[in-house]
Amino acid sequence: MAARREKILIVDDEQSIRGLLRQVLAGTRYRCEEAGNAEEAVKKLEKNSFSLVLLDIKMPGRSGLDLLPEIKSSFPDTAVIMATAVGDTDVAVQCMKHGAYDFITKPFILDDVVISVERALEKRRLEIENRAYREHLEQMVEERTLALREAMGKIKLASLDTIHRLARAAEYRDDDTGSHIERIGRYSAAIARQMGWKDGEVEDMLYAAPMHDVGKIAVPDRILLKTGSLDADEWEIMKTHTIIGAEILQGSDAKFIQLAEVIALTHHEKWDGGGYPRGLRAREIPLEGRIVAVADVFDALTSVRPYKEPFSLGESLDIVREGEGHFDPEVLDAFFAVEDEIRSIREWYKDEEESRLRRMVAELQYANR
Ligand SMILES: [Fe+2]
Incomplete structure (x- = not known):
């Protein structure tokens, strides 16, 4: 079975940039959608599940910086890469501290964009697998603990029953x-x-x-x-x-x-x-x-x-x-x-x-x- 192509949401107020990124990323590997501002991005995120958001920091209205915490809390399985102008790298580093996976700098070097997206998606995949594995382990521990508790309960009941019968035999x-x-x-x-x-x-x-x-x-x-x-x-x-x-x-x-x-x-x-x-x-x-x-x-x-x-x-x-x-x-x-x-x-x-x-x-x- 062919792997499902992952969905990417490109959020930027400039249509030409969205188009460029889409051109680079779309095709056989990824399915891309676009949003021209934060509100539109939220609507699309609520409607569809995206693996990754490419998020412009500077946009009219709510900035990418404002939107990042909301994406991290409401859609924790979605990776975020910040897109920034050269002078905004400090802000981009701040964004990484708040959960962004990476940042790319305008004007884009297209190969770097592809590499950054691949790395972010791989990191996301590992995180999801890790969490699933941890949850599986926790569930196994819980099940085994329950089974052990039940077994102990049965042993206790059986021994109490035997003891009662001994006492009863005596009386x-x-x-x-x-x-x-x-x-x-x-x-x-x-x-x-x-x-x-x-x-x-x-x-x-x-x-x-x-x-x-x-x-x-x-x-x-x-x-x-x-x-x-x-x-x-x-x-x-x-x-x-x-x-x-x-x-x-x-x-x-x-x-x-x-x-x-x-x-x-x-x-x-x-x-x-x-x-x-x-x-x-x-x-x-x-x-x-x-x-x-x-x-x-x-x-x-x-x-x-x-x-x-x-x-x-x-x-x-x-x-x-x-x-x-x-x-x-x-x-x-x-x-x-x-x-x-x-x-x-x-x-x-x-x-x-x-x-x-x-x-x-x-x-x-x-x-x-
Ligand atoms: Fe007695």
Whole structure:
């Protein structure tokens, strides 16, 4: 395919000069149009796309000097060569500083005009190609970044999903809906946010807190599902779920699993030192453990357990409020400051509780056929 001939606009108030330039440039190589003043030039530039403008500096009305900035801003892909009288070379140099590609001096040496036009068009072509290449690179970087972000998002989702399933497996025997672990994550995140944790830390809490009881996987059914109270030996075994949970989670590079390890170990410690496994007191207990302690007790109170019926929401809140000796007072303050959110989390995950009850009834009906 033959290359399209490039279009040149010749702007000069003298018809004879326009004619001369046209004669030199037109023909097989370039298509030329003419304008006798700045206004006419603008009209033609708006109508057609020109590769190059040969622009006379001195014209009646708006000069080439006035027109140059407008061409550079409105038609940045158009090259401009200034045409000047011998005495105007200083002005022409100024024009080059303002974006003109070159200048030619009257009276013209026609070979020089052709060379100047060729050079300007070549420079323009390289600039356009460079820009296109740069834009292509930028777009590629953007696409790759997006793809990487999506891949990271998928990996994160997959690992969170796996972790939730691990937590759920550990809790499955006494909570087959998984709603307890969902609620613990959300209660704990709400308290942490209220206590001034940053967004990323709150998100870590949301994912870490559900793993608090992962060590229950090692507690035998006869203890975990016992309806009566535990004897001393059974209780000692039950307590080991904290240490075993921390052992399961230890050694991870992921920040939220490191957080989960601390939570698993410390969520049964009590503010007054009466908790387990280490009997830590007050601020010896890591804050994340103190937060999940409140969330866990509140959720246990509102839930059915093998050994108890649930308390109402109001009763549960009262019991937590009265458990001051067990809990960090600042965590309790934060918990009650977000009481509305806590209530709506409980409400939101109630459906799962109901569906679980419906499923239990269906299973019983099936067993009794
Ligand atoms: Fe626990």
